[in-house]
Amino acid sequence: MIHPSAKIGRNVTIKEGVIIGENVTIEDYVFLDYGCIVRDNVYIKKRSFIGARSILGEYLMDFYKDKTNKVHPLVIGENALIRTENVIYGDTVIGNNFQSGHKVTIRETTKVGHNVRVGTLSVIQHQCKIGNYVSIHSNCFIGEESLINDYVWIFPHVVVTNDPTPPSDKLLGVIIDSFAIIAAKSLLLPGVHIYEDALVGAGAIVIKDVAKETVVVGNPAKEICSVTEIKNKFTGESVYPWRYTFKRGMPWEESDYETWYNSLCIGGAEKKCLIVH
Amino acid sequence: MIHPSAKIGRNVTIKEGVIIGENVTIEDYVFLDYGCIVRDNVYIKKRSFIGARSILGEYLMDFYKDKTNKVHPLVIGENALIRTENVIYGDTVIGNNFQSGHKVTIRETTKVGHNVRVGTLSVIQHQCKIGNYVSIHSNCFIGEESLINDYVWIFPHVVVTNDPTPPSDKLLGVIIDSFAIIAAKSLLLPGVHIYEDALVGAGAIVIKDVAKETVVVGNPAKEICSVTEIKNKFTGESVYPWRYTFKRGMPWEESDYETWYNSLCIGGAEKKCLIVH
Amino acid sequence: MIHPSAKIGRNVTIKEGVIIGENVTIEDYVFLDYGCIVRDNVYIKKRSFIGARSILGEYLMDFYKDKTNKVHPLVIGENALIRTENVIYGDTVIGNNFQSGHKVTIRETTKVGHNVRVGTLSVIQHQCKIGNYVSIHSNCFIGEESLINDYVWIFPHVVVTNDPTPPSDKLLGVIIDSFAIIAAKSLLLPGVHIYEDALVGAGAIVIKDVAKETVVVGNPAKEICSVTEIKNKFTGESVYPWRYTFKRGMPWEESDYETWYNSLCIGGAEKKCLIVH
Numbered sequence: 001m002i003h004p005s006a007k008i009g010r011n012v013t014i015k016e017g018v019i020i021g022e023n024v025t026i027e028d029y030v031f032l033d034y035g036c037i038v039r040d041n042v043y044i045k046k047r048s049f050i051g052a053r054s055i056l057g058e059y060l061m062d063f064y065k066d067k068t069n070k071v072h073p074l075v076i077g078e079n080a081l082i083r084t085e086n087v088i089y090g091d092t093v094i095g096n097n098f099q100s101g102h103k104v105t106i107r108e109t110t111k112v113g114h115n116v117r118v119g120t121l122s123v124i125q126h127q128c129k130i131g132n133y134v135s136i137h138s139n140c141f142i143g144e145e146s147l148i149n150d151y152v153w154i155f156p157h158v159v160v161t162n163d164p165t166p167p168s169d170k171l172l173g174v175i176i177d178s179f180a181i182i183a184a185k186s187l188l189l190p191g192v193h194i195y196e197d198a199l200v201g202a203g204a205i206v207i208k209d210v211a212k213e214t215v216v217v218g219n220p221a222k223e224i225c226s227v228t229e230i231k232n233k234f235t236g237e238s239v240y241p242w243r244y245t246f247k248r249g250m251p252w253e254e255s256d257y258e259t260w261y262n263s264l265c266i267g268g269a270e271k272k273c274l275i276v277h
Numbered sequence: 278m279i280h281p282s283a284k285i286g287r288n289v290t291i292k293e294g295v296i297i298g299e300n301v302t303i304e305d306y307v308f309l310d311y312g313c314i315v316r317d318n319v320y321i322k323k324r325s326f327i328g329a330r331s332i333l334g335e336y337l338m339d340f341y342k343d344k345t346n347k348v349h350p351l352v353i354g355e356n357a358l359i360r361t362e363n364v365i366y367g368d369t370v371i372g373n374n375f376q377s378g379h380k381v382t383i384r385e386t387t388k389v390g391h392n393v394r395v396g397t398l399s400v401i402q403h404q405c406k407i408g409n410y411v412s413i414h415s416n417c418f419i420g421e422e423s424l425i426n427d428y429v430w431i432f433p434h435v436v437v438t439n440d441p442t443p444p445s446d447k448l449l450g451v452i453i454d455s456f457a458i459i460a461a462k463s464l465l466l467p468g469v470h471i472y473e474d475a476l477v478g479a480g481a482i483v484i485k486d487v488a489k490e491t492v493v494v495g496n497p498a499k500e501i502c503s504v505t506e507i508k509n510k511f512t513g514e515s516v517y518p519w520r521y522t523f524k525r526g527m528p529w530e531e532s533d534y535e536t537w538y539n540s541l542c543i544g545g546a547e548k549k550c551l552i553v554h
Numbered sequence: 555m556i557h558p559s560a561k562i563g564r565n566v567t568i569k570e571g572v573i574i575g576e577n578v579t580i581e582d583y584v585f586l587d588y589g590c591i592v593r594d595n596v597y598i599k600k601r602s603f604i605g606a607r608s609i610l611g612e613y614l615m616d617f618y619k620d621k622t623n624k625v626h627p628l629v630i631g632e633n634a635l636i637r638t639e640n641v642i643y644g645d646t647v648i649g650n651n652f653q654s655g656h657k658v659t660i661r662e663t664t665k666v667g668h669n670v671r672v673g674t675l676s677v678i679q680h681q682c683k684i685g686n687y688v689s690i691h692s693n694c695f696i697g698e699e700s701l702i703n704d705y706v707w708i709f710p711h712v713v714v715t716n717d718p719t720p721p722s723d724k725l726l727g728v729i730i731d732s733f734a735i736i737a738a739k740s741l742l743l744p745g746v747h748i749y750e751d752a753l754v755g756a757g758a759i760v761i762k763d764v765a766k767e768t769v770v771v772g773n774p775a776k777e778i779c780s781v782t783e784i785k786n787k788f789t790g791e792s793v794y795p796w797r798y799t800f801k802r803g804m805p806w807e808e809s810d811y812e813t814w815y816n817s818l819c820i821g822g823a824e825k826k827c828l829i830v831h
Binding site: 278294296312314330335362364380382398400403416420434436438440443444445447449464466467468475477496497505 | 567571585588589603606607611635638639655656657674675676689693709711722733735737738739756757771772784785786787794796800802
């Protein structure tokens with residue numbers, strides 16, 4: 001079931017039951033596991049792995065009127081690892097080195113940066129911007145018009161909302177600045193701005209902005225201290241800002257944040273864009 | 278893989294990998310996308326779209342004893358838009374103009390009215406009654422024996438419970454009256470009654486009834502004001518009761534609530550049933 | 555699509571679209587519904603039912619480097635009832651009489667006891683130990699390194715965390731002792747220990763240990779009473795410890811807890827292991 005218009009690169013693996021629509025490009029070394037559906041106008045860059053039964057280029061609403069697919073391209077960057085049963089809509093761009101768990105949904109007109117991870121069952125609605133090196137864990141809901149900057153961590157069952165007076169048509173997306181941490185099961189109300197290096201505690205319900213390097217907890221969430229006051233339970237050492245103490249999967253993995261950052265400044269402005277989205 | 282007993286209407290689209298069981302009726306203009314499984318005794322009314330790999334007429338518990346399917350009919354109303362990978366059990370009735378997101382689960386012996394929407398990943402348990410024009414957003418859990426009246430809005434990650442002393446066999450379903458709004462990530466404890474036009478705030482944990490037109494927030498949820506005191510952040514105007522300020526997708530979309538409601542009174546009692554379930 | 559190395563027992567049902575990999579053993583009376591994927595090195599014991607499109611023996615991370623499957627065996631015990639679209643990884647062991655809802659995910663290096671139930675959409679991460687007769691309801695997230703003892707009940711949308719200072723590499727798993735009850739939508743913070751017969755109330759956010767037979771509620775969760783003070787709303791009788799008042803699906807279903815427990819003592823030490831994991 002491969003449409004004759006498909007452009008298939010070298011060393012591509014296509015397992016049983018895969019369906020490939022019109023105007024699809026699949027670069028070299030891509031692997032499509034059992035039963036993937038690649039609808040029309042999807043571009044998959046080299047070395048990407050698409051897990052069993054994932055659906056790429058899912059229909060937008062305009063399909064359903066006359067059951068014909070309009071042109072809504074989807075681009076999946078290089079070296080993606082998309083696990084099983086993801087649904088990713090058209091009109092969306094996913095950067096390089098994307099990794100997802102199972103059964104993730106990403107809606108149309110959303111832009112996902114490079115080196116992003118999204119956990120099992122998470123849903124990213126339309127019109128979102130997700131920066132680079134963002135980690136969204138399992139079963140999160142990222143509402144329409146959310147803006148998530150680089151190096152943000154979002155833990156399981158977090159909900160990011162957008163409608164100040166539901167139901168309405170006037171949305172106020174949440175903004176999360178770089179290096180902020182949103183702990184498990186917390187809730188961000190429409191339009192709140194979480195500033196750089198802030199930490200939203202587990203289960204917090206955030207109804208107003210959270211200042212830089214601030215820890216908030218509770219319902220409604222209140223400031224309790226600076227992130228610099230939090231110590232590691234095992235070592236007694238300071239933990240936050242986390243970029244000085246954690247490096248797994250980060251671009252400073254081979255050295256440390258400061259060395260890496262200084263090397264960027266030497267290296268030139270064009271690299272700097274990695275840390276301000 | 279279409280059972281010879283199936284009755285298939287005109288202009289039906291059946292994509293690759295669809296499986297159709299015994300005693301299935303598919304009316305005109307239905308579209309079954311890739312790999313749908315329509316088990317026995319399913320009736321799909323005209324112009325409905327069934328998304329890829331959805332499973333209709335899923336087995337009840339009695340199947341597993343001897344691996345034979347008993348008669349548990351499922352009816353899907355006209356003009357449904359069921360997205361991918363839904364699982365809808367037998368012994369259930371879904372009204373007309375139903376819309377669902379991806380990976381929705383609806384259990385047996387549940388009745389869903391007309392013009393209902395259910396978001397991605399939501400689970401509706403058995404023995405529920407869902408009225409007309411109800412919107413249930415993503416990843417909600419609607420426990421067994423819930424009663425949700427017409428024009429109710431339920432936002433992402435809401436949980437509706439039913440067991441006052443878990444684990445037990447004596448359930449107390451929640452009742453939500455017409456026009457009530459249950460904001461994101463809130464939790465309704467067993468047997469609570471949310472009255473007409475009430476607003477349960479985001480993240481609230483509701484342990485007792487919520488009076489008509491009342492706003493509750495917090496854990497445990499407490500009354501903070503009347504819904505009439507809430508203003509739109511952009512315009513400063515009153516927002517609630519929402520039926521006077523919001524019309525997208527509603528039967529009063531072409532005029533306004535009052536005009537529409539009055540036209541019903543003129544039109545006769547048989548139309549009135551639309552607003553009292 | 556059955557690999558020639560597969561060992562298939564008698565009276566096995568294999569529906570259309572099933573894929574069976576290398577070195578798979580399927581015992582007698584197993585039923586594989588439409589489109590199951592059984593990857594390499596999976597062992598399914600007798601009379602188990604594998605729901606449509608479930609994926610057993612899912613790839614671990616080491617697969618993706620060179621796209622070749624390493625040896626990570628999965629064992630599914632006798633008489634399992636696994637519903638549709640589950641994903642269960644390799645290097646995991648599932649006991650007998652397992653039941654799961656739809657779209658459950660169970661990661662690698664996790665051990666699940668006998669007579670366990672896991673609800674629709676729940677995710678059990680790696681390195682967990684789940685005892686016998688544990689019930690985990692819908693859409694729960696059980697983080698890595700959790701230890702859940704026998705006869706524990708976990709209700710919908712519960713989140714069990716493990717990282718005291720996210721993001722980090724030093725995890726502190728939660729411990730839940732036998733007969734404890736974790737009500738809907740509650741959150742357990744890293745390293746907390748819930749002792750025997752405790753009851754975590756719905757929506758509670760638990761930041762420290764919960765003593766035996768204690769009820770906690772709120773954010774942060776605080777002790778409010780002993781479980782023995784809770785009465786059934788219908789009968790006015792004491793409910794907890796629940797093993798004296800509830801028996802459906804339990805090994806004491808045919809008599810009562812005390813009779814059953816005493817019979818174990820008479821029966822010998824080898825049966826006793828059922829109640830201490």
